[in-house]
Amino acid sequence: MSEPAVVLTQSGAADRAAKVQDLRALVQDMGKWRHTPEGGVNLIVISVSSALPETKRTPTLVTQMGEAVSALAGKRGGSLYQVSTSDFAILIKVNEASLISIVRDLKVEMLRTIERSFPGSFGTIDQSRLVLSYDLSTNYRSAADRVAKFAEVAQREADGGDDKKLRALTHADIKRVMAAYEKFGTDKFVKAFVRHQDTVVKASGKPLQSTMTEYFISMDLIRKPLFVDVEMRGSGRLFNEFTLVLDQIMLQAFNQMATPPNARCSLNLNVESVFTQAFETFIEETPAAKLKQVVFEFRQSNIVENFDEFQIARGLIKAKGATIAVDQIFPQTVGLVDLEYIGASLCKIHWRNGAEDILKERQRAIKYIQDCNVTPILIRVDAEKALEVGASMGINMYQGFLIDDMLKQQAA
Known part of the structure; x- marks a missing residue:
């Protein structure tokens, strides 16, 4: 997993944020883990597309959520990936207590970001799908299936199959x-x-x-x-x-x-x-x-x-x-x-x-x-x-x- 990089946020302050990689990099890193398994490695998926309707997944909102996820991943020492136009994933090695804390912090930050952009939309958010975690040691198959679905969506988009707006x-x-x-x-x-x-x-x-x-x-x-x-x-x-x-x-x-x-x-x-x-x-x-x-x-x-x-x-x-x-x-x-x-x-x-x-x-x-x-x-x-x-x-x-x-x- 790659080291966090120092980048400039919108405010201009030099914050330690995670460098954003793509879906291919995530697949490669998960493959490396499978060949040499290591305990305590978790995949955290932040799925905006599963939690929000398309009309609210604006480029501005996705950018703001990406910055928030990047900052948290960098702070915690995780590797960050953008796995679709509006979804992110983090690979990170942490203990159980830290994982619970990270998932909670991610949910809070995502909900705050959504509420700032769309006041009053709290009740329309499917919070159960917004942030999910997979311990690779015990649940690699489910994690791999989730990543495979992102790959299928990416392929359909590349083939021009998802042009129709809902x-x-x-x-x-x-x-x-x-x-x-x-x-x-x-x-x-x-x-x-x-x-x-x-x-x-x-x-x-x-x-x-x-x-x-x-x-x-x-x-x-x-x-x-x-x-x-x-x-x-x-x-x-x-x-x-x-x-x-x-x-x-x-x-x-x-x-x-x-x-x-x-x-x-x-x-x-x-x-x-x-x-x-x-x-x-x-x-x-x-x-x-x-x-x-x-x-x-x-x-x-x-x-x-x-x-x-x-x-x-x-x-x-x-x-x-x-x-x-x-x-x-x-x-x-x-x-x-x-x-x-x-x-x-x-x-x-x-x-x-x-x-x-x-x-x-x-x-x-x-x-x-x-x-x-x-x-x-x-x-x-x-x-x-x-x-x-x-x-x-x-x-x-x-x-x-x-x-x-x-x-x-x-x-x-």
């Missing part, structure tokens, strides 16, 4: 998805756009046992024919309206889908959707025995934002014998909401790179959740590390791409 989501787009559902009919729409993913119980020495299946409309699949030119990120309230329409479609289609008999199924809804005609019809038309096998998932942030409404929704759902799960509990917010009080039976905790350190800090909160007879599920599981961390905390239920692969291997 536009903002509109009310017409929201109407379009319902029109597509009505035109295709339930069977064709479900086959084209609805996917499912199993939650499993993993016990030592035993095969994985599927215990629940979540059904959802795939955003990746629906984007290709209907929204290929639409920027979903940063759409704020309009995107919420869009998800309400998706909820309505799922509620209408659910009883016509080929779900396994006597199997537990889950649907992810907005709290607001419980008060729609589609939900009322769903409750009326779903047999009581089947309804008891349904789990309604609500995002933690959506519950907090609409808590009075959620309390009413909770009563409606529990009166029918259905189950409530709280979704999108990020590691740092475990214990923020009293899950026993709100009537949840399950809670879904998001796994992501670096989550092991945060979850260790929240271990008491996880134990309290379990003592309240709320079952934690670790989701978005894409690495063996998640299974190790989960097992160490008494978590034995998992969902994610790694689980999908393990189930396929088990069935082969």
Whole structure:
């Protein structure tokens, strides 16, 4: 890894900032590490493109963020790379405590820079994707996959494939998805756009046992024919309206889908959707025995934002014998909401790179959740590390791409 260079900032002061290298240099440096591995080396990705809509990724903002990242990388002794027009990466050798501090400082600086350029946009930033870290010793594959994706984007841009600018989501787009559902009919729409993913119980020495299946409309699949030119990120309230329409479609289609008999199924809804005609019809038309096998998932942030409404929704759902799960509990917010009080039976905790350190800090909160007879599920599981961390905390239920692969291997 290269040494930091002394450069002049915009203010004219000579600050110790990291020299900016390109994606090719990052690939070479990661290749060198793989040939002669060294402990404590981490890849930190600062992905502006993942966190901000295209309309806000202005050249001025990207320049300001690059200067901030360069200053921090130089101060900490890391090597800096610009891996796309609006994304950066740092290779750095640090201990665990220093890594946590660096990631925190980067997030704070990035959020401040964005807020200065676009006041009031804080709520539209996908902070979970803004800064990610990968320990090369334990997670080289995920780090390499991330770098490979940057390379694919660069190749498409070189081939002229990304010339088309994305536009903002509109009310017409929201109407379009319902029109597509009505035109295709339930069977064709479900086959084209609805996917499912199993939650499993993993016990030592035993095969994985599927215990629940979540059904959802795939955003990746629906984007290709209907929204290929639409920027979903940063759409704020309009995107919420869009998800309400998706909820309505799922509620209408659910009883016509080929779900396994006597199997537990889950649907992810907005709290607001419980008060729609589609939900009322769903409750009326779903047999009581089947309804008891349904789990309604609500995002933690959506519950907090609409808590009075959620309390009413909770009563409606529990009166029918259905189950409530709280979704999108990020590691740092475990214990923020009293899950026993709100009537949840399950809670879904998001796994992501670096989550092991945060979850260790929240271990008491996880134990309290379990003592309240709320079952934690670790989701978005894409690495063996998640299974190790989960097992160490008494978590034995998992969902994610790694689980999908393990189930396929088990069935082969």
